[in-house]
């Protein structure tokens with residue numbers, strides 16, 4: 400797998416952000432439940448990526464490592480933008496939240512695969528959350544911040560899926576089935592925790608807990624298929640996704656459709 404194209408995209412985005420002045424308005428009013436929710440997402444976005452960068456370094460691909468470093472910087476920029484939103488609403492960031500501690504403990508020492516499998520849970524939840532924040536806050540500034548973060552998250556998903564697909568390409572069927580099952584259980588657990596923890600804020604944004612859980616699982620299903628439903632070609636020249644699975648560009652298109660909330664797209668949009 401060549402990550403040059405991902406790196407080029409990350410570099411282009413970094414250049415565009417470098418010349419942008421981030422607005423920092425004050426005097427906004429947000430519901431308390433929404434503020435508490437944004438504080439927790441802000442803390443979650445604020446990691447330094449040490450474990451991921453270390454695992455990517457051990458992988459030995461300097462192009463992939465460079466892309467990972469820019470990915471981590473993008474996530475940190477999300478934390479900075481959410482901190483701006485909190486200041487706008489007269490609130491302050493929090494130092495951490497127990498859900499982030501659990502995420503870090505699950506990932507610790509597990510290598511690049513486990514880093515990415517765990518990270519992807521947060522990415523999928525983020526896709527639905529920032530869409531809800533974009534569409535339901537009723538505040539133009541918050542909607543703009545959420546929309547720009549959402550655009551970044553949509554690029555992150557195919558980047559991680561490409562690496563996971565490569566990582567599991569030569570894993571025997573039994574191993575892939577076990578990994579897929581474990582990943583699905585983790586995804587279900589993660590979305591249940593987030594739905595419970597952020598239920599009040601989601602209600603403010605016009606999304607029920609049930610809707611949020613269903614939407615996240617619908618986003619997750621084709622991603623899991625794209626990682627695990629692959630088989631070697633007859634010629635043995637690399638691997639390809641199985642019929643019905645989504646590959647790199649297809650993943651990006653699916654994520655775009657699944658998170659747009661717009662009707663009339665060619666790919667069936669489940670909500």
Ligand SMILES: [Fe+2]
Nearest residue numbers: 444474477525
């Ligand atoms: Fe993020």
Ligand SMILES: [Fe+2]
Nearest residue numbers: 522551552555
């Ligand atoms: Fe992300």
